[in-house]
Amino acid sequence: MIGKNRLEAFSDGVFAIVITLLVLDVHLPIHVPPGQSLAHALGQLWPQYIAYAITFAQVGVIWLNHHRVFQQVKLVDGPLLLLNLNLLLWVALLPFPASVVADYLSEGGTNATTALALYGGAILVTAISFCALYLWLTHDDRLVVNLPPPDAVRKSRVRFMFGLGAYGVAFALSWVSAPLALSVHGAMALYYAFDQATLQQVPEPAG
Amino acid sequence: MIGKNRLEAFSDGVFAIVITLLVLDVHLPIHVPPGQSLAHALGQLWPQYIAYAITFAQVGVIWLNHHRVFQQVKLVDGPLLLLNLNLLLWVALLPFPASVVADYLSEGGTNATTALALYGGAILVTAISFCALYLWLTHDDRLVVNLPPPDAVRKSRVRFMFGLGAYGVAFALSWVSAPLALSVHGAMALYYAFDQATLQQVPEPAG
Amino acid sequence: MIGKNRLEAFSDGVFAIVITLLVLDVHLPIHVPPGQSLAHALGQLWPQYIAYAITFAQVGVIWLNHHRVFQQVKLVDGPLLLLNLNLLLWVALLPFPASVVADYLSEGGTNATTALALYGGAILVTAISFCALYLWLTHDDRLVVNLPPPDAVRKSRVRFMFGLGAYGVAFALSWVSAPLALSVHGAMALYYAFDQATLQQVPEPAG
Amino acid sequence: MIGKNRLEAFSDGVFAIVITLLVLDVHLPIHVPPGQSLAHALGQLWPQYIAYAITFAQVGVIWLNHHRVFQQVKLVDGPLLLLNLNLLLWVALLPFPASVVADYLSEGGTNATTALALYGGAILVTAISFCALYLWLTHDDRLVVNLPPPDAVRKSRVRFMFGLGAYGVAFALSWVSAPLALSVHGAMALYYAFDQATLQQVPEPAG
Numbered sequence: 001m002i003g004k005n006r007l008e009a010f011s012d013g014v015f016a017i018v019i020t021l022l023v024l025d026v027h028l029p030i031h032v033p034p035g036q037s038l039a040h041a042l043g044q045l046w047p048q049y050i051a052y053a054i055t056f057a058q059v060g061v062i063w064l065n066h067h068r069v070f071q072q073v074k075l076v077d078g079p080l081l082l083l084n085l086n087l088l089l090w091v092a093l094l095p096f097p098a099s100v101v102a103d104y105l106s107e108g109g110t111n112a113t114t115a116l117a118l119y120g121g122a123i124l125v126t127a128i129s130f131c132a133l134y135l136w137l138t139h140d141d142r143l144v145v146n147l148p149p150p151d152a153v154r155k156s157r158v159r160f161m162f163g164l165g166a167y168g169v170a171f172a173l174s175w176v177s178a179p180l181a182l183s184v185h186g187a188m189a190l191y192y193a194f195d196q197a198t199l200q201q202v203p204e205p206a207g
Numbered sequence: 208m209i210g211k212n213r214l215e216a217f218s219d220g221v222f223a224i225v226i227t228l229l230v231l232d233v234h235l236p237i238h239v240p241p242g243q244s245l246a247h248a249l250g251q252l253w254p255q256y257i258a259y260a261i262t263f264a265q266v267g268v269i270w271l272n273h274h275r276v277f278q279q280v281k282l283v284d285g286p287l288l289l290l291n292l293n294l295l296l297w298v299a300l301l302p303f304p305a306s307v308v309a310d311y312l313s314e315g316g317t318n319a320t321t322a323l324a325l326y327g328g329a330i331l332v333t334a335i336s337f338c339a340l341y342l343w344l345t346h347d348d349r350l351v352v353n354l355p356p357p358d359a360v361r362k363s364r365v366r367f368m369f370g371l372g373a374y375g376v377a378f379a380l381s382w383v384s385a386p387l388a389l390s391v392h393g394a395m396a397l398y399y400a401f402d403q404a405t406l407q408q409v410p411e412p413a414g
Numbered sequence: 415m416i417g418k419n420r421l422e423a424f425s426d427g428v429f430a431i432v433i434t435l436l437v438l439d440v441h442l443p444i445h446v447p448p449g450q451s452l453a454h455a456l457g458q459l460w461p462q463y464i465a466y467a468i469t470f471a472q473v474g475v476i477w478l479n480h481h482r483v484f485q486q487v488k489l490v491d492g493p494l495l496l497l498n499l500n501l502l503l504w505v506a507l508l509p510f511p512a513s514v515v516a517d518y519l520s521e522g523g524t525n526a527t528t529a530l531a532l533y534g535g536a537i538l539v540t541a542i543s544f545c546a547l548y549l550w551l552t553h554d555d556r557l558v559v560n561l562p563p564p565d566a567v568r569k570s571r572v573r574f575m576f577g578l579g580a581y582g583v584a585f586a587l588s589w590v591s592a593p594l595a596l597s598v599h600g601a602m603a604l605y606y607a608f609d610q611a612t613l614q615q616v617p618e619p620a621g
Numbered sequence: 622m623i624g625k626n627r628l629e630a631f632s633d634g635v636f637a638i639v640i641t642l643l644v645l646d647v648h649l650p651i652h653v654p655p656g657q658s659l660a661h662a663l664g665q666l667w668p669q670y671i672a673y674a675i676t677f678a679q680v681g682v683i684w685l686n687h688h689r690v691f692q693q694v695k696l697v698d699g700p701l702l703l704l705n706l707n708l709l710l711w712v713a714l715l716p717f718p719a720s721v722v723a724d725y726l727s728e729g730g731t732n733a734t735t736a737l738a739l740y741g742g743a744i745l746v747t748a749i750s751f752c753a754l755y756l757w758l759t760h761d762d763r764l765v766v767n768l769p770p771p772d773a774v775r776k777s778r779v780r781f782m783f784g785l786g787a788y789g790v791a792f793a794l795s796w797v798s799a800p801l802a803l804s805v806h807g808a809m810a811l812y813y814a815f816d817q818a819t820l821q822q823v824p825e826p827a828g
Contacts, residue, residue, distance in 0.1 A: 006219065006274060012420070013223030016427030019506060020435065021227065026510045029238075031443075031517060038518060038525035042532060052507070060499045067420060082400055085267045092226060093259070096233045103238060104245055111245035118249060193496055213633065213688060220637030228641065236652075289814055292681045299640060300673070303647045310652060311659055318659035325663060426627065430634030433713060434642065440717045445650075445724060452725060452732035456739060466714070474706045481627060607703055 004076050007084060008067070014088045015063040018095065019056055025099040026052050047105035050182065055098040057189035058123065062091060062130065065192070069134060072144045080143065083133040090126040097122040105178060112178045120171035120181060127167045131160050163188070211283050214291060215274070221295045222270040225302065226263055232306040233259050254312035257389065262305040264396035265330065269298060269337065272399070276341060279351045287350065290340040297333040304329040312385060319385045327378035327388060334374045338367050370395070418490050421498060422481070428502045429477040432509065433470055439513040440466050461519035464596065469512040471603035472537065476505060476544065479606070483548060486558045494557065497547040504540040511536040519592060526592045534585035534595060541581045545574050577602070625697050628705060629688070635709050636684040639716065640677055646720040647673050668726035671803065676719040678810035679744065683712060683751065686813070690755060693765045701764065704754040711747040718743040726799060733799045741792035741802060748788045752781050784809070 026048045032041045066087075073080075097119040104115035137143050138153055148156070166188050173181035233255045239248045273294075280287075304326040311322035344350050345360055355363070373395050380388035440462045446455045480501075487494075511533040518529035551557050552567055562570070580602050587595035647669045653662045687708075694701075718740040725736035758764050759774055769777070787809050794802035 006215070008420070009216070009423070010219050010223055010270065012424050013220060013427060014227050016424055017224055017227040017431055018230075019502070020428050020431040021230070023432075023435070023506055023509050024231070024438075026507070027513065028517075032525060034521050034523060034525065038514075038528040042514070042528070053503070056503050056506070057499075060502075063424065064495065078401075081271065085264075085400070088226070088267075089260070089263050092230055092263070093233070095230050099234065100245075100249070103235075107241050109241060111239060111241065114245040114249065193499070194492075213629070216630070217633050217637055217684065220634060221641050224638055224641040225644075228644070231645075285815075288685065292678075292814070295640070295681075296674070296677050299644055299677070300647070302644050306648065307659075307663070310649075314655055316655065318653060318655065321659040321663065422627070423630070426631050427634060430631055431638055433709070434635050434638040437639075437642070437713055437716050438645075440714070441720065442724075446732060448728055448730060448732065452721075452735040456721070456735070467710070470710050470713070471706075474709075477631065478702065607706070608699075 004070065004073050007076055007081070008070055011066060011084060011088060012063070014092055015059060015066070018092055019059045019063075021095050022052050022055055022059075022098060025095060025102050044106075048102040050105070050186075051098045051102040054182065054186045054189060055094055057193060058185070059091065059094065061189055061192040062126070065130070069137065072146070073137065074145045075143045077143060079136055080133070083129070083136055087126070087129040087133055090122065090129050094122060094126070101182070105182070108178070113174055116174035116178045116181045117171065120167070120174050120185070123185065124164070124167045124171050127164050131164060134160060163192070211277065211280050214283055214288070215277055218273060218291060218295060219270070221299055222266060222273070225299055226266045226270075228302050229259050229262055229266075229305060232302060232309050251313070255309040257312070257393075258305045258309040261389065261393045261396060262301055264400060265392070266298065266301065268396055268399040269333070272337070276344065279353070280344065281352045282350045284350060286343055287340070290336070290343055294333070294336040294340055297329065297336050301329060301333070308389070312389070315385070320381055323381035323385045323388045324378065327374070327381050327392070330392065331371070331374045331378050334371055338371060341367060370399070418484065418487050421490055421495070422484055425480060425498060425502060426477070428506055429473060429480070432506055433473045433477075435509050436466050436469055436473075436512060439509060439516050458520070462516040464519070464600075465512045465516040468596065468600045468603060469508055471607060472599070473505065473508065475603055475606040476540070479544070483551065486560070487551065488559045489557050491557060493550055494547070497543070497550055501540070501543040501547055504536065504543050508536060508540070515596070519596070522592070527588055530588035530592045530595045531585065534581070534588050534599070537599065538578070538581045538585050541578050545578060548574060577606070625691065625694050628697055628702070629691055632687060632705060632709060633684070635713055636680060636687070639713055640680045640684075642716050643673050643676055643680075643719060646716060646723050665727075669723040671726070671807075672719045672723040675803065675807045675810060676715055678814060679806070680712065680715065682810055682813040683747070686751065690758065693767070694758065695766045696764050698764060700757055701754070704750070704757055708747070708750040708754055711743065711750050715743060715747070722803070726803070729799070734795055737795035737799045737802045738792065741788070741795050741806070744806065745785070745788045745792050748785055752785060755781060784813070 026045065028041055028045070032038045097115075100115045101119045104111045106112075135157075138157075166184065170181050170184040170188065173184060233252065235248055235252070239245045304322075307322045308326045311318045313319075342364075345364075373391065377388050377391040377395065380391060440459065442455055442459070446452045511529075514529045515533045518525045520526075549571075552571075580598065584595050584598040584602065587598060647666065649662055649666070653659045718736075721736045722740045725732045727733075755777075759778075787805065791802050791805040791809065794805060
């Protein structure tokens, strides 16, 4: 049986590599000739900077939530292993839709819509994968140290459902307005990051 | 003597990086001009999605099996180190045949056959490398905590041999039908993943 | 609550990946035809070698300082998590300005200035992010094992401020002389590396 | 003071990433058109396969030796930190000369010589960096658990010197014959790997 530590270490490795590979999609498409302005060309890369920052924040938030969830885990069973590999499959894919957004956002029109829909869809599937993992973990008290009281489980599930709903809205907004959809993605990452930060401040006895 | 923990940590690092580098081969070959459909171009990438998913599953399964096997190891000797480095050599190479499959699968014809044969050959050599490592580990009781009873060793060897046989069939099928060969690869990864899941559920006393 | 160990391990993973990805920007732009000199073409890559070496040193120094700072940490709270993710966001971005410097330094003129300013700006923001993290850690004695005596805290803050000042000077020097600005960056990395080395030799009781 | 564990973990991370990035230089230069043979094009990649295998073996051997050496370390001081970062600087650079060898070996002529000399030089500098680290570690008994008896230290230094000499010969052979120089590199990696394997089999009491 794979221990919880190895599962966390492997997942952390994947998260750290994904978050660092994102920079490979921040680059100038061609060498700017000496007579032309490099500063202008760098300014044109704004969709790449946005895609980098938002995706970095989202992977960072997934890492934070992954740890919070696994902190309570006492036993890793087979379905949990598969659900975790399924989550990593989608997280490791995120640099692809991020690069498509970086390349097509500034064009506007149908292709920017498609790029955002691809990105929103990938994030939504990632969130669904995380939810599936969380639901499996909390469906009885076999895998977690102390199944929280029903009230707390219900609250955390509501939080997850809220997240899914918001990512669904962001996905749908791709067809309305690419910048608006992207703003919702950015807002979600910030919301989870700061929400996380607040929660973290509550000291836990058995930390 | 390199401890088992460092060997596992190094191997896990390589597995995590390989599994995450696979995404670098999922990309659009050229920038789609504004007048043309990005959605259509993304749809054309289906061989890349398939190559990503199947190879991700196979590396994930190798990681799972690597842990299961090393869980019983108490001593790391020189041949084991070399056999493990040999396994990593082939696992770290997998993104190359995966990218060749992604690029040539949709063409059909001889080149698709060649791509699949390269992929199947790489997987087969990887499986042989894993078998060699396993046979070395279980050939006496010096390296493992409790050499399982002969019956269990025989059963696990049969499982390994079944795997080698199936990968050999997938390799041979490359010359018959590329989609069929790829299906066998996918089926093998799923089989091992779910088989793994079932096995993992059996609680072990000294987990 | 995410433990200090996991935060350090994740950060170390990002540092190790960033420092290793730098080599991807050391490469020949085109294949040198057989009739022409590869040695000459390799010699032309000197800006890439410089960018590699200086950025490697800077990420290495950040890794060293990150450890020295976290060694005293006993509690990880929410703001610390976010400040650390913010630091990683900028560190993980460094391969981008490094590659721009590598590509435009030898041209001289306005574009070399822009490249250096981008690099200097990225380093400066990274340094500011590190300072923010350090100021949060040391603003009271809640997060660190033993808040050093005020004198030592003051001295360490002066050191940080000196660093920020020097990086600010390097940033400003981009508009004066690209080689000079780069020299200051290199000197800073060496200064911190050797300063670090001296400090490290002082044995600590509770190491 | 950075603990030995963190130094080893960071170094292992860099080794694992370098060894896995090598596969990025194994790729087809252009898409083979449907009418032409993919198998033939894959066969043309033999210099890339050789560069991959030999460099993988060399980084693997450095990883093995790094562990053997650090196993005896009890204290990490400042110079050791810098000497280790210096070693990592050169190890992380190895994918660059490996890719140059992969691209120019089959051409023969002056450029193949240059490519091999670059590769041999990089390996030689890496070996010198490792020797410097080893000499610092063993120059007194402050940093290692038990300084081995003078006889053993002398023998291990002779081993290191033999390695430096052989890498120097391989470097010089670049100007005589590229295949011969490469063969010496491959032979050295195999020699160290099997030598390592033999040594590993001797059980150590305080493993």
